[in-house]
Amino acid sequence: MNAFLTVWLGQLVSKFGSQLAGFALSIWVFESTGSTSAFALVSLAAVLPAFLAAPVAGLVADRFSHRWVMFWSDVVGLLCALGAMWLFFMQRAELWAIVVLVVLNCAADTFRTPAWMAATTLMVPKEHIGRASGMVQASQALTQLVAPLAAGLLMSVMSMHGVLLIDLASFSIALVTLLLVRFAKHVPQKRAEGSSWQDEILEGWSFIRLRAGLMGLMIFSFLLNLTAGMAQVALSPLVLSMSTAAVLGSVRSIGGVGMVVGSILMGAWGGPSRKVYGVFAFTALFGVSLAGFGVIPVGMLTSIACFGTFLCVPVILGCKQVILQRKVVPELQGRVFALDGMVGRAASVISFAIAGPLVDKVLEPLMSPAGALAGSLGQVFGVGPGRGIALMFVGLGGLIVVLAAVGWLMPSLRRVEEELPDVIPDSPAALEAVPHAST
Numbered sequence: 001m002n003a004f005l006t007v008w009l010g011q012l013v014s015k016f017g018s019q020l021a022g023f024a025l026s027i028w029v030f031e032s033t034g035s036t037s038a039f040a041l042v043s044l045a046a047v048l049p050a051f052l053a054a055p056v057a058g059l060v061a062d063r064f065s066h067r068w069v070m071f072w073s074d075v076v077g078l079l080c081a082l083g084a085m086w087l088f089f090m091q092r093a094e095l096w097a098i099v100v101l102v103v104l105n106c107a108a109d110t111f112r113t114p115a116w117m118a119a120t121t122l123m124v125p126k127e128h129i130g131r132a133s134g135m136v137q138a139s140q141a142l143t144q145l146v147a148p149l150a151a152g153l154l155m156s157v158m159s160m161h162g163v164l165l166i167d168l169a170s171f172s173i174a175l176v177t178l179l180l181v182r183f184a185k186h187v188p189q190k191r192a193e194g195s196s197w198q199d200e201i202l203e204g205w206s207f208i209r210l211r212a213g214l215m216g217l218m219i220f221s222f223l224l225n226l227t228a229g230m231a232q233v234a235l236s237p238l239v240l241s242m243s244t245a246a247v248l249g250s251v252r253s254i255g256g257v258g259m260v261v262g263s264i265l266m267g268a269w270g271g272p273s274r275k276v277y278g279v280f281a282f283t284a285l286f287g288v289s290l291a292g293f294g295v296i297p298v299g300m301l302t303s304i305a306c307f308g309t310f311l312c313v314p315v316i317l318g319c320k321q322v323i324l325q326r327k328v329v330p331e332l333q334g335r336v337f338a339l340d341g342m343v344g345r346a347a348s349v350i351s352f353a354i355a356g357p358l359v360d361k362v363l364e365p366l367m368s369p370a371g372a373l374a375g376s377l378g379q380v381f382g383v384g385p386g387r388g389i390a391l392m393f394v395g396l397g398g399l400i401v402v403l404a405a406v407g408w409l410m411p412s413l414r415r416v417e418e419e420l421p422d423v424i425p426d427s428p429a430a431l432e433a434v435p436h437a438s439t
Contacts, residue, residue: 014170018109061114067178080104130275148253241389324336
C-alpha cells in the first residue's frame with residue numbers, strides 16, 4: 001500500500017491545484033461575460049475533447065506503463081498552467097484562449113485517469129479495493145472542500161498569476177511522486193494476430209456489451225451524468241445570480257465537506273456488501289438533495305442542499321468503481337475505465353450544450369416577473385434572476401429519484417455482482433507495488 005499512498009498523495013496535491021485554478025477561471029469567465037452560456041462553453045470544453053480521446057486513452061493505459069502515462073499527462077497539465085500564466089501576465093486572457101487551454105489540459109487528464117484507475121487495481125489487495133476507492137474519492141472531496149474557499153480568498157489578495165503559480169507547483173509535486181515510486185508490473189494483453197488498433201480499442205466495449213449487468217450499469221451512469229451535468233453547469237450561476245463569489249466559494253466548500261464525509265464513509269465502510277445497492281440508494285438521496293437547491297433560498301442555506309448532494313457522490317462513484325475493478329479483467333481495465341469516462345463525458349457534452357440555452361432562453365424568461373409561469377410556478381419558487389434555474393433543479397432531482405427506482409427494477413443490473421465472477425485473485429502478493437529502490 002505504500003506505493004499507492006505515495007502516488008495518491010501526489011495526485012491529491014495536483015488535483016487541488018487544478019481545482020483551485022479551475023474555480024478561479026470559472027469566476028473570471030462568468031464575471032467577464034455575465035453569461036451562463038459562456039460558462040457552459042468552458043464546461044463543454046472540459047469534457048468534449050476528453051470524450052473524443054477516451055477510446056485511445058484506454059488503449060494507451062493498457063498498452064504502456066501506467067506510471068509513464070500518468071507522468072506525461074501531468075507534464076501537459078503543467079505546460080497548460082504555464083500557458084495560462086503567460087496569458088494573464090501579458091494581459092491577453094480571452095475566452096477563446098482559456099477554452100483552448102482547458103481543452104488541452106482535460107485531454108491530458110483523459111489519459112491519466114484510466115491509467116490511475118488500472119494501476120490502483122494492481123497496487124491494492126483485493127480486500128482493500130473498496131477502501132482505496134474511497135481514498136481516491138476522498139482526494140476529490142478534499143480538493144472540493146478546500147479549493148473553492150482558497151480560490152475566493154486568494155483572488156482577493158493576489159492576482160490570477162498567484163493562483164496559477166500554485167497550480168504549477170502542484171503539478172511539479174505530482175511528477176516527483178511518480179518518479180519516486182515503482183509501479184506493479186503491468187503485463188499488457190497481447191494483440192491477437194491480424195487485429196488492428198481499432199479492434200483493440202473496441203475490446204473494452206465488447207467486454208461490456210456481452211455482460212448485461214455491466215451494460216446496464218453503463219446506461220445508468222449515462223443517464224445520471226446527463227441530469228447531474230445540467231445541474232453542474234447551473235450551480236454557480238444560480239448562486240451568483242442572487243449572491244456573491246465569496247458565498248459561492250463557501251457553498252462549494254460546504255459541498256466539499258459533504259464529499260469528505262462521504263469519502264470517509266466509503267473509505268472506512270467500503271460500501272455495502274452488494275455495491276450496486278449503494279449505487280441505487282445514494283443516487284436516490286442525490287436526487288432528493290439536488291431538488292433542495294430549488295426550494296431552499298439562495299445563500300448560505302444553499303449549503304444544506306450542497307452538502308447532501310456531494311455526500312452521495314463518492315459513495316456512488318466508489319461503489320461503481322469497485323464493481324468494475326472486480327468484474328473486468330485487469331488487461332482490459334484501462335479501456336473499460338476509459339469507456340466509463342467516455343460515457344459520462346458524452347452525457348456531460350449533451351447536458352453542457354443544452355443547459356446554458358435552456359436556462360438563458362427558456363427557463364429564466366418563463367420565471368421572470370412578466371414571464372408565462374410567474375403566476376403559477378412563480379408563486380412557489382419565486383420570480384426573478386435564478387428562479388428558472390431553481391425550477392430546473394427541482395425537475396432534475398425528481399428525474400434522478402425515478403432513475404434510481406428504475407435501476408432497482410432491472411434484474412440484470414440489480415444482480416450484476418451475483419451473476420458475474422470476480423476476476424481479481426484473492427492473493428495480492430504478486431500484484432503489490434513496492435517502493436522504488438536504487439540499483
